[in-house]
Amino acid sequence: MRTILRRPDFRLLFGGLLASMTAESILLLALAIWVKDLTGSNGLAGATIFAVIAPMMLAPLVGWFVDRYPRRPFFLAANVLTAALLTPLFTVSDAGDVWIVYLVAALYGLSSITLGAALSGLIREMVPVELLAEANGLLQTVRQGMRLIGPLAGAALYAALGGWALAAIGIVGFLTAAAVVTALPTPQQAPPPVRLRWPAELGAGLRHLAGEPALRRALLGYGLGSLVMGFSESLIFAYVDQGLNRDAAFVGVLVTVQGVGGLLGGLCSPALVRRLGELGTLAAGVAFFSPAALALAYPDIRLGFVAVLLAGVSLPLTMVGLHTLIQRRTPPALVGRVAAATQAVVSGPQAFSIGAGALLVGFLDYRLLFVLVGMATLLAGSYLWRGRHLSMPPGTRPPTPTLPVLPAPRRPAEEADRPLATGTHLPPPR
DSSP states (O other), X not given: OHHXXXXXXXXXXXXXXXXXXXXXXXXXXXXXXXXXXXXXOHHHXXXXXXXXXXXXXXXXXXXXXXXXXXXXXXXXXXXXXXXXXXXXXXXOOSGXXXXXXXXXXXXXXXXXXXHHHHHHHHHHHHSOGGGHHXXXXXXXXXXXXXXXXXXXXXXXXXXXXXXXXXXXXXXXXXXXXXXXXXXXXSOXXXXXXXXXXXXXXXXXXXXXXXXXXXXXXXXXXXXXXXXXXXXXXXXXXXIIIIISOOOGGGHHHHHHHHHHHHHHHHHHHHHHHHHHHHHHHHHHHHHHHHHHHHHHTSOOHHHHHHHHXXXXXXXXXXXXXXXXHHHHSSOGGGHHHHHHHHHHHHHHHHHHHHHHHHHHTTTSXXXXXXXXXXXXXXXXXXXXXXXXXXXXXXXXXXXXXXXXXXXXXXXXXXXXXXOOSSSSSOOOOO
């Protein structure tokens, strides 16, 4: 990862992202804790995460919009707008205002799609192809490492100052990111003009995903895992409340431990991509979630720490494998649409999963649901692993296609030792 940090432009971008990632790590979980305190409901707390994920269904439209503008100024403007979207949180005071939290969470989710699509395209333009895994791995390492301090800091700020502090931190973080991005040395080139009618352009990302074999398998396998992985957003509150008999704020401690695993997973991810390829890394990430979920079916705090550590390792592996695969297998002009379409295809099942988990946790034992998550993610990881040959590790050559060997024409013996006059023996280059 030192190689990618030697590039001044990426180093500057990384500094801006550091501020926004800090805000994200503090904000998202604390909003769910805020709703839990206001309503006393595990399901409504999990529904906060659902509100963030639900707008992902609009991702193809967002990606089409992102690809129509230059990457750098668009990314800057999106950060400023995201900061403005957080201001209604200053008005929340009691349970009757929970709808405001949900509204802000939904708008924040829509903004997250926009920022993610723009960032993916920006990195693809700034970073050489051979360094994409390092760039994505570094960002995921820091993002997951933020879990070491972010959730605890968010819970502490919320306990000490209230929800308005969360909004203030978020606004400062995104405005700081926007200010730093303005210093990027060279404005990115505008994407080529749109030549197709807008319905065709809108579906271009989805068509590319469906037509590229490695991307298609990645989305099918990860989508299968996402159908149940979202259950954990609500199940973790039930695990802490019913299983460990602790306050909802203890979720922040578990997420901090998960950050340790995320840090390890992020550090290992570039090496795994080089060794296993993008699909193999994605398969490992999804499969790691299986023992984590099965361990959480038994309410023991020591086992719980091990489980969330494994879950932390899982997340950066899946993200680095998937993002690097998208960036390497997609034309630059389509990266925004493909990245956004990927979020929609993956987050659609995840949104359904979070919503279903919020409902099921009120009717079924959370331990049974964790077992279901463990079995389904194991199947999804196995499916991805079987297709790992579709994404060869960088630096390796795919096998040369075998062509039928035709018998050589017979030649007289005296001509057998002569060089053929077909350019086979060329003079050395000057």
